[in-house]
Amino acid sequence: MTDLSVWLEATGAAAGAGGLGYAKVRAPRVYWSLVGMPVTWGRFVLSYRSTMDVCGLTVQPSGLRAFMTRNVARREVQPVPPKIRRVRGTSTGLRVTLLLPAGLEPADLIATSERLRHAWGVYSVTVAETKPGYVELRMTGYDVLRRVRMPRKARPRGMVVPVALREDGTAFERDYRKAPMALTLGANHSGKSMYQRNLIKGLAQLPVALVGIDCKRGVEQTAYAPRLSALATTPDESASLLAVLVAEMEDRFDQLRQHGVSDMWELPAELRPVPVVVLVDEVAELFLISAKKDEERRERIVTALIRLAQMARSVGIYLEICGQRFGSDLGKGATMLRAQLTGRVVHRVNDKQTAEMGLNDVAPDAVPIASLIPMERPGTAVAADSSGGWSKIRTPDTSRDEVAAVCREFAHLVPDFPALKPFRPYVPAAMPAVSPPLGKARPVTS
Numbered sequence: 001m002t003d004l005s006v007w008l009e010a011t012g013a014a015a016g017a018g019g020l021g022y023a024k025v026r027a028p029r030v031y032w033s034l035v036g037m038p039v040t041w042g043r044f045v046l047s048y049r050s051t052m053d054v055c056g057l058t059v060q061p062s063g064l065r066a067f068m069t070r071n072v073a074r075r076e077v078q079p080v081p082p083k084i085r086r087v088r089g090t091s092t093g094l095r096v097t098l099l100l101p102a103g104l105e106p107a108d109l110i111a112t113s114e115r116l117r118h119a120w121g122v123y124s125v126t127v128a129e130t131k132p133g134y135v136e137l138r139m140t141g142y143d144v145l146r147r148v149r150m151p152r153k154a155r156p157r158g159m160v161v162p163v164a165l166r167e168d169g170t171a172f173e174r175d176y177r178k179a180p181m182a183l184t185l186g187a188n189h190s191g192k193s194m195y196q197r198n199l200i201k202g203l204a205q206l207p208v209a210l211v212g213i214d215c216k217r218g219v220e221q222t223a224y225a226p227r228l229s230a231l232a233t234t235p236d237e238s239a240s241l242l243a244v245l246v247a248e249m250e251d252r253f254d255q256l257r258q259h260g261v262s263d264m265w266e267l268p269a270e271l272r273p274v275p276v277v278v279l280v281d282e283v284a285e286l287f288l289i290s291a292k293k294d295e296e297r298r299e300r301i302v303t304a305l306i307r308l309a310q311m312a313r314s315v316g317i318y319l320e321i322c323g324q325r326f327g328s329d330l331g332k333g334a335t336m337l338r339a340q341l342t343g344r345v346v347h348r349v350n351d352k353q354t355a356e357m358g359l360n361d362v363a364p365d366a367v368p369i370a371s372l373i374p375m376e377r378p379g380t381a382v383a384a385d386s387s388g389g390w391s392k393i394r395t396p397d398t399s400r401d402e403v404a405a406v407c408r409e410f411a412h413l414v415p416d417f418p419a420l421k422p423f424r425p426y427v428p429a430a431m432p433a434v435s436p437p438l439g440k441a442r443p444v445t446s
């Protein structure tokens with residue numbers, strides 16, 4: 001009897017251990033919630049003070065606090081670490097809010113994040129300043145970018161679209177009012193289209209006009225036609241469409257002047273024109289020319305893009321430009337346009353120079369990170385903006401059919417936009433699951 005119970009216990013334990021081992025690899029979220037989080041939480045609480053001490057993250061207290069923390073027996077004043085304000089477990093890690101004492105700054109914690117990671121046995125520790133004097137330690141228990149699952153609370157709202165996951169487990173959100181114009185770079189098969197696909201999935205659910213420019217004959221964006229207000233699939237169509245958008249921008253400026261405001265968002269909601277997001281896939285197609293006769297068209301396109309990038313923010317027209325490279329090799333106007341695109345997302349690149357094109361002027365520290373993105377991790381990128389901050393992100397693996405279905409579901413949100421009517425893409429009664437054959441994606445002209 002005793003033998004049987006020992007055997008049952010042993011096999012149960014072995015099965016349990018095997019199950020946990022399996023969960024650790026196959027279901028890291030489950031493993032983290034069942035095992036990782038309680039262990040890490042305990043380790044954190046027990047070793048917090050000593051860890052902060054050895055990492056040099058304590059300060060000598062002053063005044064009353066010094067009196068209260070005095071070791072009476074030895075008559076010494078104990079150095080104090082940042083005060084823990086809150087510890088919270090999430091499905092990916094632990095979040096700890098700390099109140100910094102005078103003498104410590106967020107940079108001190110950032111500099112020691114690698115040591116903290118080892119001390120608490122977690123996958124990564126990132127430090128974010130949440131408000132003056134407070135920082136949040138974001139620990140992740142496992143590699144959250146291996147299989148991306150967006151946080152449940154991340155939903156499109158206002159002009160904000162959650163588009164990828166950061167390595168600290170939080171959602172990376174594209175906020176058009178904070179970074180109105182953006183550039184996405186990356187080599188072939190690095191995940192640029194996936195990024196735009198996730199953006200379109202979010203944008204489709206918001207009250208905005210979506211304008212597509214996809215000079216690869218519309219192979220990617222035609223699938224989203226039911227939710228697009230306009231689609232251009234050739235450089236000629238793009239030139240005409242951009243001219244209409246520039247005219248729209250000028251009309252909107254007149255409207256702002258009439259109402260005595262300088263920004264569209266200051267207008268009352270009932271007077272406010274609908275925001276427009278222009279998604280340009282493979283921008284090089286608009287810049288490169290194969291014959292002398294195309295030069296004039298290129299000039300028109302580049303001038304229109306630069307004007308929109310420089311001024312259209314305040315009238316709610318936003319640019320989202322995507323390409324493999326975006327430097328002076330594209331010719332006149334390229335670097336001028338790039339300077340206006342302050343939101344940057346750089347996927348895997350073939351050379352350091354491309355990473356520099358995307359990041360050097362906004363977040364130079366991130367250039368080596370973007371240069372090291374491995375090929376077997378498509379969709380991974382470095383996202384940065386002009387504030388100097390950057391983060392490593394990865395998009396969820398979203399199929400084109402899924403996004404096409406969202407576009408059909410929200411087709412009723414396509415706003416009434418008479419100026420764009422000639423560019424409305426042809427939407428067959430039943431959209432095929434994959435893009436129609438090349439050449440079918442023509443805008444209707446009446």
Ligand SMILES: Nc1ncnc2c1ncn2[C@@H]1O[C@H](COP(=O)(O)OP(=O)(O)OP(=O)(O)O)[C@@H](O)[C@H]1O
Binds near residue numbers: 191
């Ligand atoms: N986040 C991701 N997770 C998993 N797979 C991804 C992810 N992003 C992209 N992929 C896969 O990588 C491949 C290339 O992605 P995508 O087409 O988006 O790259 P691209 O940079 O647009 O390539 P190209 O320049 O050739 O059009 C696709 O097979 C896609 O399914």
